[in-house]
Amino acid sequence: SFFAPPFSLLGQGALQRLGNVVSESGAKRCLVVSQTKHLRDEDEKDVLKRLCKELFDAGTDAFIFSDVELNATTENVAAALLMAYEYDVDSIISAGGGSAHDVAKAVRALYRNPEQDAVQELVGVDEIAAGWIPAVPHFAVSTCMGACSALTRLAVITDPLHQETLEIVDWRITPSVSCDDTLLMLEQPREIIAAAGVESLAHACEAFLSNASTPVTDANALHAIRLLSSYLRAAVTSTPKDTKALDMINYGMFLAGVSFNSAGLGLSHAIANALCAKYINLLSSELLAVMLPHVLEFYGEQSEEMNDDAAELFVDLAEAMGCPKTSSPASAVKCVVQSVARLVSDVELPQTLSEVNARQ
Amino acid sequence: SFFAPPFSLLGQGALQRLGNVVSESGAKRCLVVSQTKHLRDEDEKDVLKRLCKELFDAGTDAFIFSDVELNATTENVAAALLMAYEYDVDSIISAGGGSAHDVAKAVRALYRNPEQDAVQELVGVDEIAAGWIPAVPHFAVSTCMGACSALTRLAVITDPLHQETLEIVDWRITPSVSCDDTLLMLEQPREIIAAAGVESLAHACEAFLSNASTPVTDANALHAIRLLSSYLRAAVTSTPKDTKALDMINYGMFLAGVSFNSAGLGLSHAIANALCAKYINLLSSELLAVMLPHVLEFYGEQSEEMNDDAAELFVDLAEAMGCPKTSSPASAVKCVVQSVARLVSDVELPQTLSEVNARQ
Missing domain, CATH: 3.40.50.1970 (Rossmann fold)
Structure with missing residues (x-):
């Protein structure tokens, strides 16, 4: 559906x-x-x-x-x-x-x-x-x-x-x-744009990897990932603000939202929600930034053990993130995890739980 | 919108x-x-x-x-x-x-x-x-x-x-x-599946190349093109019928429809509609199969003369059709036109106007 x-x-x-x-x-x-x-x-x-x-x-x-x-x-x-x-x-x-x-x-x-x-x-x-x-x-x-x-x-x-x-x-x-x-969006502070962009990237990745995904949710999730991976750095760091990049981030967020609305979410949201419920002063979007590379690595390891179809998903995910074309699921997983970690670091979001804590 | x-x-x-x-x-x-x-x-x-x-x-x-x-x-x-x-x-x-x-x-x-x-x-x-x-x-x-x-x-x-x-x-x-x-769809004759598949491919290509397209319609159109290009041959020619391929064609048709619902259509539909209005016994979907490669070639020539952004669209279109990765718009146009013509021929749809006539 x-x-x-x-x-x-x-x-x-x-x-x-x-x-x-x-x-x-x-x-x-x-x-x-x-x-x-x-x-x-x-x-x-x-x-x-x-x-x-x-x-x-x-x-x-x-x-x-x-x-x-x-x-x-x-x-x-x-x-x-x-x-x-x-x-x-x-x-x-x-x-x-x-x-x-x-x-x-x-x-x-x-x-x-x-x-x-x-x-x-x-x-x-x-x-x-x-x-x-x-x-x-x-x-x-x-x-x-x-x-x-x-x-x-x-x-x-x-x-x-x-x-x-x-x-x-x-x-x-x-x-x-x-x-x-x-x-x-032009009026938003850069750190809000960064956090919202990575949150949407998590929406799209989890919807794409979800058991409830269909080719229709895939279409939306993959294009969201393509837009967010290509334009988030420019949207966050350019001076003056890069209107075209912000426009693409806006469309990317929409596509990510429509995709999880049907396909559901996954582990990084589950973990972030659990931590937010316990520690009331943590920011969900910052937690997602910390969790996403680890959760994608975990999904990647699981999928390699499971079956070819699941592993194949990472080949498409890697391509959407702009990784060099590969048919090896293992190298696709590696590139996906590294790309996300690099993006989180480039837009200056926290990369460890202690950093999230330190900011409170 | x-x-x-x-x-x-x-x-x-x-x-x-x-x-x-x-x-x-x-x-x-x-x-x-x-x-x-x-x-x-x-x-x-x-x-x-x-x-x-x-x-x-x-x-x-x-x-x-x-x-x-x-x-x-x-x-x-x-x-x-x-x-x-x-x-x-x-x-x-x-x-x-x-x-x-x-x-x-x-x-x-x-x-x-x-x-x-x-x-x-x-x-x-x-x-x-x-x-x-x-x-x-x-x-x-x-x-x-x-x-x-x-x-x-x-x-x-x-x-x-x-x-x-x-x-x-x-x-x-x-x-x-x-x-x-x-x-x-399993109950449909093969020639109907072939004609409907190419009609949807025309929907998706024209929506993607339309002036009214947005990244949201692009997401749907590009994934439609990916699915229709990959699975139409198997959906039409496999014996017994290939349920997975038909499923992917069904999703591809949905994505193509949603995409033109917002972005509109283009020349091959304009020509097919004009011919159908004049010659009442022509089949619109067969006319589209004949027109689509020529119309895409025409769009390609136009876009190369216009600007880089328009030419760039054919690079994405070529990638969605499974062409070898290229950054040259000219070779992208060539591969897109050849891929569509080959698909039309492989699923045994007419390739010339005289063939359409001959079938009436």
């Missing part, structure tokens, strides 16, 4: 093109879900202002819910849902990283849904009430890099009362339109 | 998995749109029987509209729409090639749409009434190979009264779920 947003706006100026799409959708009263209250950065708040200008020009009223926590909570969903009913909205926009999109997805799944009224009832795979179609369209605007929630069928919501993490997986909560504007 | 079905079922046994999806969607009364009345082939009718069994097992009643013409007409849409209202359906399934899907798309856009009630009002790009959301889900099952309508935002309907071809382009008529089952 393959899951994707039905309509994606990508590249430079995507945010501006969103105005037209919102207008065509006939949105008159829009719930805007964001984390603005918690942002210290004026640039981030500025994106929300620009978004509201696009809505205004499209003839749409915006009702702003800006209280989403850094980790989205069931309370956030309940409060935003109340606001949606109060203002009788006909559309939802989320602007931000994963948490804003996740709250918007849960609100959309509950809004005007006569059979379900709490996040807990949606938990699991395809547990939205049978036959229910989302009542309003959802436009998801990414302002944080690499947070692929704008284009996936997943929402992760924390229940602070029961100290639980609730996961909703349902193709019907895939946003109607995702929007990834490269111009917003 | 990038457009795709939100949920695609692909590969061997996809039709069986559709039962679950229909059941989760809560469909109780389904309009089934097909061309069965016009099919001479019992195998095709058999697919409809299997589909109805899936619906029955899912607890869904099927109301079958089997009158779609070989070229879908406005009269077909009006009659099917009447049936949808008469039986108060809550879902639509189309099973067949382009025409069945196109009728279903138009019916879905009009059904319970208070502002529009005829195909003519939908013609153009995104002309469905602002703010209107499809009232029911649409499941599109491909039974003909290479007819990518099951996964696009396009519907082409003929108006026999005014002798016009009406084109609807709207992301909201992309089917909710597309279903391409390789097992249905």
Whole structure:
């Protein structure tokens, strides 16, 4: 199976093109879900202002819910849902990283849904009430890099009362339109671009090596790997910023996200998630940078012992990373591991767990 | 921009998995749109029987509209729409090639749409009434190979009264779920598989070379070209039929379709369409097989005169077709043209216009 947003706006100026799409959708009263209250950065708040200008020009009223926590909570969903009913909205926009999109997805799944009224009832795979179609369209605007929630069928919501993490997986909560504007990336600090780029490389590699991969997810993952391997150095290190390289990184992140949305993830995410749960002040994307070369080496060793098909995957992976053409899986594994380690080092991300610790 | 079905079922046994999806969607009364009345082939009718069994097992009643013409007409849409209202359906399934899907798309856009009630009002790009959301889900099952309508935002309907071809382009008529089952391809004659494979190769090449291509459409087009170039010979010539090769061709066709859905098509389709409009008994897919090598040669000559970026595209195209690695655009063009011509000849499709004529 393959899951994707039905309509994606990508590249430079995507945010501006969103105005037209919102207008065509006939949105008159829009719930805007964001984390603005918690942002210290004026640039981030500025994106929300620009978004509201696009809505205004499209003839749409915006009702702003800006209280989403850094980790989205069931309370956030309940409060935003109340606001949606109060203002009788006909559309939802989320602007931000994963948490804003996740709250918007849960609100959309509950809004005007006569059979379900709490996040807990949606938990699991395809547990939205049978036959229910989302009542309003959802436009998801990414302002944080690499947070692929704008284009996936997943929402992760924390229940602070029961100290639980609730996961909703349902193709019907895939946003109607995702929007990834490269111009917003221009404003990000270099270390954020580096971390998001390597995080996406991990998404793509793990999706490609996953047991659930298909040729459709492979197409997306391999091209993501090609773009991220070729352009991440220039995107991070060039002065002034290299707009073409950033554009390619933006597309690479999209392709990586679409690919793991269907094929799933693997060990480096499992390890990073486990460590993050235990040591709350570690950064998941930095952990991924540390883990990825080791995990790829482990997968490589496993696959050589397993069978030819699994080993063959590393030949394709090596080619996508720009390694010299080879038909030997062993040398492909070696080149893949070295290429990733070199990239992590070149974009100045940590290479050992002690470095991650030292930065906290 | 990038457009795709939100949920695609692909590969061997996809039709069986559709039962679950229909059941989760809560469909109780389904309009089934097909061309069965016009099919001479019992195998095709058999697919409809299997589909109805899936619906029955899912607890869904099927109301079958089997009158779609070989070229879908406005009269077909009006009659099917009447049936949808008469039986108060809550879902639509189309099973067949382009025409069945196109009728279903138009019916879905009009059904319970208070502002529009005829195909003519939908013609153009995104002309469905602002703010209107499809009232029911649409499941599109491909039974003909290479007819990518099951996964696009396009519907082409003929108006026999005014002798016009009406084109609807709207992301909201992309089917909710597309279903391409390789097992249905096993039953197709070899010459149909060959023609559909080369048609998809033309889709992918033209989308990749299109001015509207993006790295996302490139990812899909290049992998489609890789799969179709590697597996079409085995899919057409192996005895007994090579299930793995057919599976890869099925995925290749999907990727090619998704890629042109966003990036558009080019010259070989323009020429084939013009010739088909004039000489009604020519087969579009056979014309494409004749035109494709010449059109690629023409594009190659143009791109060499234009700029480095355009010429560079042929280096990637050549690599996807399995040519020896080269950095010379001129030798890449030469290898691409020869590879396509050889493939057309190996799968025994016509290579000259007179051969196409001779077959009629």
